Every structure is written in C-alpha cells, then in structure tokens.
Amino acid sequence: MDVSVCGDVIVTDYAIIVVAPDPAKASAMRMGARAAGGVVGGLAMDSRQGGGGGGSLLNLNNAEPTPSLASMTRVTTCWPSEVPQELSGRSEWPKIPEARPLTFYPRSVIGKVRLSFTGELTLSLPGVGPDVQAGVNFWQVGKAKGALRKAGFPLE
Numbered sequence: 001m002d003v004s005v006c007g008d009v010i011v012t013d014y015a016i017i018v019v020a021p022d023p024a025k026a027s028a029m030r031m032g033a034r035a036a037g038g039v040v041g042g043l044a045m046d047s048r049q050g051g052g053g054g055g056s057l058l059n060l061n062n063a064e065p066t067p068s069l070a071s072m073t074r075v076t077t078c079w080p081s082e083v084p085q086e087l088s089g090r091s092e093w094p095k096i097p098e099a100r101p102l103t104f105y106p107r108s109v110i111g112k113v114r115l116s117f118t119g120e121l122t123l124s125l126p127g128v129g130p131d132v133q134a135g136v137n138f139w140q141v142g143k144a145k146g147a148l149r150k151a152g153f154p155l156e
Helices: 024-036 138-151
Strands: 003-006 009-012 015-019 076-080 102-104 112-117 122-123 132-135
Touching: 003 138, 009 138, 112 138
Parallel strands: none
Antiparallel strands: 003 009, 009 015, 015 102, 076 102, 112 122, 122 132
C-alpha cells in the first residue's frame, strides 16, 4: 500500500485522509482575517473540514477501535493515537500532533475528487454529506494528483 503525504492530505489506496488544521494556526489566521476585515474559509472544524459530519463515526477515544482501512465503509474521524496500526506503523506515515484529529474518507463514499492548481482539494460525497474542502500544499499538487491517479480515485 502506498501512502502519499501532501500537507494536511494523505492519500492511500483505500482512503483519502484529511488532517484537521492546527488549532493555533487556524485561530491566528481567523483573528488576522477579522482584523483585516476579511474571512478565512475552510478553517472551521465542521462537517466539511474533518469535523466528522456527513455520516461519520467519531472514534475519538470511544470504546470501539478504529476499523482497518480495508474494512472502512463510513467516514471515520479519530485521534492520531487511534490510527490503525497498518498505517501508523509505516515509515512514511507522518508524525501528527495529538490535538489534530484525522478524518478518513474511504473510497466507497467518494464520488469525485477535484484538485486545483492552487491546491484546493474537493471531495464529492454523494449520498453522505456536503462536499469536503481541504488543502494540499501548492508545491505538492503534482505529487497529489499522481498519488490520486495511482490509487485509482476518480480525479476530475
């Protein structure tokens, strides 16, 4: 199984994983935007940004272990310490601070994937919930597109 890390988006053969924004950075960006009279979109941890909406199964320290990647059929959110061993034990798996939950979007719930040249990633989740917006580092857009194609995700 391949694991490609592109900023706060991780692409595997079975799922696209979105890491929630760093709370300190997100807060600083929102405060700066308010001071400048603007808004910063996509930084709230809600159902569109790794907050677990849209039919998710929130593990986040509950008694049920996070399912293996191959058996995930629903959007699943968990803490970094709850990531299945099949991923966390891999050398390419990134070190993720414990305060940043991860949301797994298994292949079975993803309709289409769009990735702009600026790094805006949109996952269409038909029948599950609203589209999910995430960000790929703009200098890693080519790497992310290659990983998405190689994993067989329907890239627009």
